[in-house]
Amino acid sequence: MKIDMLRLEALADMMEQRDLVEVELADGDSAIMLELAPPRRGRKKLIDDQVEDPGVTVTSSRVGIFLKRVSVGDQVAEGGLLAELRVMDVKYRVTSPASGVVEEIFVEDGMGVEYGQPLLKLDPGSSPTPRQE
Amino acid sequence: MKIDMLRLEALADMMEQRDLVEVELADGDSAIMLELAPPRRGRKKLIDDQVEDPGVTVTSSRVGIFLKRVSVGDQVAEGGLLAELRVMDVKYRVTSPASGVVEEIFVEDGMGVEYGQPLLKLDPGSSPTPRQE
């Protein structure tokens, strides 16, 4: 077996930069596995990992029944009605924190939601897309 | 498989430098796996600390009363009497595993010792020094 130390060194460098703890490469009959010692794991600067999610997730501020008032693709204005939450006999409005387009709705209409549960996601920058339903 | 010791050495060096605990390489029918022993992991520059202790420590193979039969500085031959262990009414001989000089006695004469307890230390190479008592 030919050990290419330079390539192994490069691999180890990359592991450290990318914060990888284990690398396995297989190429036909060849295979390489490198594992980093536990104390070294996860001690890097994690800045690059924190990819900004441009979407705005609206979570529930109450325990209640989710009543959907928009659909995916709808354009909503800041302060516009997104949904209602029925808590016992009282309905509370869920309004939009920003203007944008409804990207995803996580909860089915009429289902119960807990405090802090993600309800839907808005794309604040995007322009309206055709309705998908 | 041809074992290239030089390359293995280089690999082991790299593992230590890079703090890798496991490396596996496979190439066709050949495969190499190197795993660093757990005590070595994450303990990088401890090499200098591991001063070789040339002394021979004699431990107790019984639970009993330690009866000293040599003193620090005494020259003993291999198989010579170092101490006796009194277990209830029976005395057992503790003999020297090597010839050398008694460097240190850890237990006071007449004290109880447990199984595995270090009793005394021999310097196998050294020549006798004047008695210290």
Next chain:
Amino acid sequence: MMPTFRRVLIANRGEIAVRIIRACRELGIETVAVHSDVDADSLHVKLADESICIGPAPSRDSYLNIAAILSAAKITGADAIHPGYGFLAENDRFAELVEQSGFCFIGPSATSIRAMGNKVAARKRMEEAGVPVVPGLYLNGQSTSSDVIAKVKPPLLIKAAAGGGGRGMRVVRAEEDFDSSLLAAQNEAQSAFGSREVYIERYLERARHIEIQVVADRFGKTIHLGERDCSTQRRHQKLVEEAPSPVLTPELRHRMGEAAIAAAAAVGYYTVGTIEFMLTQDMEFYFLEMNTRIQVEHPVTELVTNVDLVKLQILLAAGEPLAMESMEELNGHAIECRINSEDYTKNFAPQGGTVKALHLPGGPGIRIDTHIYEGYRIPTNYDSLLMKILAKGSNRREAIIRMQRALGELVIEGVPTTASFHRKFLDDENFINGAIDTGYVERWLGSTRS
């Protein structure tokens, strides 16, 4: 056993939520845990069949949030709500809303809670029912000593009727001091609260706190399960509870038990509850108040009666008739220590922290009720109770020694606890001799400090 509830929502947290889950599980009832967002990793959440987050950390937004709790019960399909102790357990409005929303409230009726919640009205009700209350009377601004001394003998206590916090309060030990003390108290009451009205009651010196466990069904049958002695307390916070009391005779137990039954029956009480009494040194007892819920120290009674009070509470709430009689012979002796995350050397100040290491005592006679585990982060928003250790022995001496042994085995690292207090206090000669009263811990702390 008949089917009771299908699914119970537990409107509480901590060890009592775990206790209720255990009871439900043994009854074959599903459980729903509610929790605030900081309690997401709490043991009651892990043990329950379902869990639901009802709000942020502050109690008023979560565990005291009635709308959120009722809504959670509706969403999760619960048919009954157990309030535990503290939080909403003695809130009559909550009990009422629970029932109005179509759930069963696992506790007494809202009416019973209300009747016992108003302390002045409760006192009147108890007097009418023949339950001894501390002798006393209200005085208006014109009253003088002659009419008082006849009714309330010294030592007596003069309290501002409108007041609190010790303002306008005087202890009178000798008859001849009454007039001057009354005048001083009235003047102080006037300046502090704008009213000369004072209330006079007998001052109970070095009294014990003795409470009687009562159990009742919805059909008018009420029994008692003996007493718990909770005289080891500091500023009304109980630290050690035991049963039986070291000072009660069988005859006194019977009389106090009968009084407790009368007190509960007077307000149409059902499920489980506790009548708290003060017991004076000359063995007279007086109604203090009723706790219309399960109590922290209920396991003490469980150990000496072999009755599971929480299961019984659930079954009685569901309408089962009570099939047992009062128990006046208690089996052995049980002691409970409340292990709080408090530093007793710093005035019992509550402490937060993470449980870094935990070793629980075990073996003969030891029961542990806790919601903590290794790695548990103790939120600072709530009650500081971490664990209840109980020791049962064939007699009081064995129970105390066993508790000391268990406290010696206990390891909780990462946060100071009252176990340090208990280890010392249980060695105190007066505690061991049972010669204490509700003020004893304060005096003991003062003497050990100096």
Next chain:
Amino acid sequence: MMPTFRRVLIANRGEIAVRIIRACRELGIETVAVHSDVDADSLHVKLADESICIGPAPSRDSYLNIAAILSAAKITGADAIHPGYGFLAENDRFAELVEQSGFCFIGPSATSIRAMGNKVAARKRMEEAGVPVVPGLYLNGQSTSSDVIAKVKPPLLIKAAAGGGGRGMRVVRAEEDFDSSLLAAQNEAQSAFGSREVYIERYLERARHIEIQVVADRFGKTIHLGERDCSTQRRHQKLVEEAPSPVLTPELRHRMGEAAIAAAAAVGYYTVGTIEFMLTQDMEFYFLEMNTRIQVEHPVTELVTNVDLVKLQILLAAGEPLAMESMEELNGHAIECRINSEDYTKNFAPQGGTVKALHLPGGPGIRIDTHIYEGYRIPTNYDSLLMKILAKGSNRREAIIRMQRALGELVIEGVPTTASFHRKFLDDENFINGAIDTGYVERWLGSTRS
């Protein structure tokens, strides 16, 4: 309490060593733990006041090493030695040497151990004392059926007198099969052991294992503390024990208790011991053997009698007179599950491993006796018992349900345990109905496998 011993050496390991340390601590007695080198991190070593390593891992070099144990006792200044169970607990020579070396042996006299250790002699002794033994007789090579059938009625068992392991063994269910079976057994015995001698005894079909706890002082007073039913066993290894037995009447308990007292008294027994009986389906009981030591399942009796058997054993060994009477009314119901590091799906093969995660059940009615902790490495040199979980309820039904609840809470990660067996077996209808015998677990395993 009078002073007993100053310092006790515990010649054992595991949960029973921890149990004995707890008893000593409650009696104010110092403890010395002995351990093999692989047990240096064991809990009994951590809990004891002093510890001493007595040898390498193999039992014969450490826990069975009499010289090392006596020497350890001498060095550490112990005045008594507790043998626990297993290892040297029923070794009469050890008991003798302990006493000859000037220590007190916490157990019966060497003579009592010896008398009960020889099973044939013990059988004779019991017959003389009027204790029922399984009807049977020895036959020499010439015997025939006529003299046998009169004394032992079928079903009967023919066993090679010199034998074991099932060789030369025949079950005879009908009288007419006796002659042919006898001949076959004698021939088989001849070829296997070189002797035609066989032993005939009544074959006890579907019998239960019922044992009586006896307690005696050094002054001739012997009492009993009721029974334990240990019918849930596999190849003579008990898996579940309970008290009271689901099948004993008060009258039968009394008769078995009296027989057990007679058996213990016949060998001049003192401290605590157990008389094991087989109980047939027609409620006849027969002496099986005596265990002259504390038993694994002793906590079952502790829970229903409120007596600490280990403390009592120590006090009786120290010469205290017995101050209690027999108990034939047991309080509630208790069940024990033995949690072993065994894979029950692989014929209960013992497994080593490290305890990676541990969560102990708790709350009402639960007692835990264990020596394991998170991070504990289980040595494979010894018994596989990791933990005893006990559940007490007001009745058998509650105790079983409570045990199921506790098994549901138990988490032991890193090693398979018999908890998987218990979770299933406690759901079995026949177990729940108490309709089992000592062969039931094997049949159940066979039926669940297929």
